[in-house]
Amino acid sequence: MQEITKEEKILLTPESGFNLVGIDPFGPYGSRLYAIEHFDFYQDALKSKNQRKNPEEYLILYPGAD
Secondary structure (H helix, E strand, C coil): CCCCCHHHHHHHCCCCCEEEEEECCCCCCCCCEEEEEEECCHHHHHHHHHHCCCHHHEEEECCCCC
C-alpha cells in the first residue's frame, strides 16, 4: 500500500475539533482517506473510534503544529 498523501491529510484535518477518518487501502492514490464524522471533543471521537467494528482501521485527525 502506498502512503497517504499530505494533501489528503490536510483536506480532512478540521480547523477546530476532531475528524474521525477511515482509510481505504484499495482506493486510488490521493483518495484513500474518507470522513466518517466530526466531533468537538477528542473523547467523543475516541469513543466512536473504539465502538466501530475494526477500530485499528480509523484515524482521528486534528490540527497540529507543523
